[in-house]
Amino acid sequence: MTNLSHFTAVLLFALFASTVFGITQRETPRRMFRYGLYCFSLFVASAIVISWLMFLIAR
């Protein structure tokens, strides 16, 4: 059984999902890469922001 931390799971999820989004939603390799990077950044950034919000609400 794999015991990943929550953040590692988020990173892996973001990596795989961004790869598929980049390839399927854009047409040229350059635009695929840029869109994949954009999606990855949004996934990770939103996870961090929401985590902090939940932390502050729970206090």
Place this chain on the structure above:
Amino acid sequence: MLYSQKGMATAPIKTAAGKNPPQGFVYLPLIAGWLFPGAGHFLLRKWGRGALLSVSIIGMFVLGLAMKGKIYTGAQDVLDMLGFVGDLGNGLLFFVSRLLGLGADQVQVTTADYGTKFIVVAGLLNVIAAVDAHNLRTGRKSE
């Protein structure tokens, strides 16, 4: 009443991408892509894209199983039904896992809940990839 088509515009029908309509069974990449992640792109000789899609989707599915994620076997309520539909998107990965009895029956630890979501999302991503292969085949997507 019959009209002569002589002199009329009789150019062959073209797709949005400006290519001639595809010949043969256009749903083959869609079905192959659903059954095995990336296979639709492999059929269209998009080796790099197919490999990346394959690694991403299979990687996500395997990680989900490694985290003791649950594979939905039926639908007891609406959420189970949605999860089951998502799992079905994995194609052969889902059926083989069911046959081999992989995946947990019940979610008991936190990481297993993440694993369950990994498996469902892998299925949904596989559907997106299969539709992309279909769009490439029909010419709706140019490259």
